[in-house]
Amino acid sequence: MFLVRYGSSVERDTFLNEPADYLWMLIIGALLLYIPGYFVPLPVLGMGLIMMIIYYWSRKNPQVGMTFMFGARFQAFYFPWVLIGFRIMMGGSPISEICGVIVGHIYYFLSDILPGTNPNRRFISTPQFLKEWLPGPNARIQRPGEGPRQPGFNWGRGYTLGGNGGN
Numbered sequence: 001m002f003l004v005r006y007g008s009s010v011e012r013d014t015f016l017n018e019p020a021d022y023l024w025m026l027i028i029g030a031l032l033l034y035i036p037g038y039f040v041p042l043p044v045l046g047m048g049l050i051m052m053i054i055y056y057w058s059r060k061n062p063q064v065g066m067t068f069m070f071g072a073r074f075q076a077f078y079f080p081w082v083l084i085g086f087r088i089m090m091g092g093s094p095i096s097e098i099c100g101v102i103v104g105h106i107y108y109f110l111s112d113i114l115p116g117t118n119p120n121r122r123f124i125s126t127p128q129f130l131k132e133w134l135p136g137p138n139a140r141i142q143r144p145g146e147g148p149r150q151p152g153f154n155w156g157r158g159y160t161l162g163g164n165g166g167n
Contacts, residue, residue, distance in 0.1 A: 003053065006054050007050075007053050009057055013060075020133065026049065029049055029104070029107060032103040032106060033049060033052070036102070037099070045096065051080060052103045061076050062075060062077035063076070068082055080104075084101070
């Protein structure tokens with residue numbers, strides 16, 4: 001549920017429906033999660049990746065009001081920490097979630113904070129082959145020998161309702 005809700009929000013709102021950028025974030029997150037996964041016994045890194053997405057979403061939408069279990073209200077900025085606290089209260093180990101938060105913060109730092117200090121440099125950019133492989137909805141695929149197209153659809157002339165169908 002968290003993956004669908006917050007993952008789709010990150011792709012739609014943060015990456016502006018650019019699937020290549022979102023996939024690149026997931027690839028970087030998965031690769032970064034292998035580092036703690038090697039040293040700490042984490043058999044499944046899926047929850048860490050979901051927590052990375054939730055952490056990134058919470059940093060991009062810190063003022064969103066949220067409600068969790070029995071009406072506890074807080075801002076989205078605290079949502080990853082609420083989930084970690086809930087995991088601890090349920091008697092589970094929060095290691096995977098903490099690793100996800102750390103990886104999410106590394107990605108957030110490299111993609112949003114650090115470029116703000118040096119506007120001429122991007123530290124994380126999606127490779128061109130991914131953008132070509134997964135074009136976004138605004139991408140226009142131009143075929144060889146084809147000139148520029150006018151925006152919109154050519155629906156044809158059409159007929160009025162109740163008309164005689166052009167006869």
